[in-house]
Amino acid sequence: MQPLEGTTVLAVEQAVAVPYATRLLADLGARVIKVERPGGGDFARGYDTACGTVSSYFAWVNLGKESITLDLKHPDGRAVLDRLLERADVVLCNLSPAAAGRLGLTADALRAERPGLIVGELSGYGEQGPYAGRKAYDALIQSEAGLIELTGEGEVTGRAGISVADIAAGVQLHAAVLAALLRKGRTGEGATLRLTLLEALAEWMHQPMLYATGTGNIPPRTGAHHASIAPYGPFRCGDGQSVHLAVQNDGQWRRLCAVTGQRELAEDPRFTTVAGRVAARPELHAELQPAFDRTSAAELLAALDAADVPAARTRTVLDLAEHPQLEVRDRWAEVPVPDNRTVRMLRPPVDDSGSAWTPGTVPDLGEHTDLVLDWLGYHPEEINNLRQTGVV
Template structure:
């Protein structure tokens, strides 16, 4: 038995952050009913067409859910949502706060009617403050929180290659929901949870913010190399690149003696300490590049492993579904998506007391009729709602 079996989550969601949170809850066994708008549904369905008929984003964040199409502005659509909420343990939402209040689906209204309900709302910046009415998406939050300024090389800045603000929000929202459910099990009382994308990513930016605050200096951009540790980053070799992560003097000395065959380099002026190696990064990198250029990535990694110097291959993301470690550990499985199937990773935490059960990514409105029947609607009533475009 999975830990959240019997827990019903109703999610008024779109895009990435809240869908990712509800997908994580579905992984743990929750029944997640995703409410989508008529016509196009969650707009993330159309970001690309990399997973059958839906986008890679949608497939990733919607495994194992049920899709119900409802017009929330229609009185009968609102009534269906109210009936779902009556049975729900958790309601998640990332519609705008104003829209929720107009629909009577904001946390305060829901909790007033259902004190034991856990209601979680996610917004861009939260209410109050000069940004309360500003819309934002992942890349904009990355800019506001300083991540774009921190990422890149030299004068060139870059957005992080994945939606880290959305992921930060989704992970923290899921954790808060789990904590609220544990507390409800002890007290019987629900909870109102409010999270902003800005504050979710700001939490992850704590360390560089503390560095800038304490030193009075912004961390410099060094591409994939570490701003305050060296050598720490990718180095080209004969057939690719190997990423070094030399974090202490013992690893540095082993790199010099066992891998480079240059034990004297460890104590050469300008290279003896981490701070000196960072200060002389360009010269250090030139020396390493010259030493590595004739080696294959496999040979260099073998030498680094033998010397107990942390390193990794620098791989393209297209190689991930065939990564030898993930393949050997059987981490990938095929999951049905609208129009086909797609490879999906198993949840990264293995549990001794329950198994993950891969389930399909839903087509738009695939479960509308089944959910309405479960709520007690007759076939004639379902047909009437469809005829009036409520569903």
């Protein structure tokens, strides 16, 4: 039995952050009913065409859900939503605070009717303050939280290559829902869960913020190299491939020098401490690079492994799809997506000895509308009328 089997989650969601949280709940066995707009649905469906008729984003964060189309502004659509709310254990919403208020989908409104409900609200910046009405997308939050200014090299800044603000929020909302369900099981109490994209990412920015406020210095942008440890980053080898070093202490540094045949570097006064190696980073890299030029990435990595020097291959995302460690650990599953296709996706990263995960499907728009309406007690004629009037 999966941990959340028998739990119904109503998801009034779009884009990435809340859909990622509900995808994680679906992975644990929850029944997630996703409400989408008739005609277009979640706008993330059309971000790209990497997975047939749905985008890579949509396939990733909507696996295992049921999709129902519903016009929430129509009285009959609202009546369907009310029936769904009566059957739900958890309601998660990332409509704007204003839109949620107009539809009566705020936590306060929902829990006034059902105090035992667990309701999660996600917004960009919250309902108060000077940013309350501002649009909040992942890259904008990365900028506001200082991540973009921290990322890059030299004068060039860079956005993180994944939707890290959305992911931060989704992971934290997922954990909060699990805690609320545990508490409800003990006390019967519902919960209101509120978080913002800004605060979710700000939590992950704690370390550089504490460093900056404690030292008065913002960590410098060092590309893929570590701001305060060296040598720690990717180095090109003679075959054009790269090895990423992570030399964090003096013992590892001495062993690296032995691997490269440069034992004298370990005693060079410029490089005997971590702080010294960081201060003299350009000179350090210049000393090491000729040794890397004389070997291939595979040869260097094998020698580093044998010497217990932390390192890794620098791979592309296409390489990740063929990673030998993921293959030998059987982490892949064929997942059905719309248009009668399958996509190779990763299994959830946590293996649970108490339950087995099997892949669900990525839903087509409104694929489960009839199924859900039947579950709510609607007769076929009523469902047909809802279709005729464009409610579903």
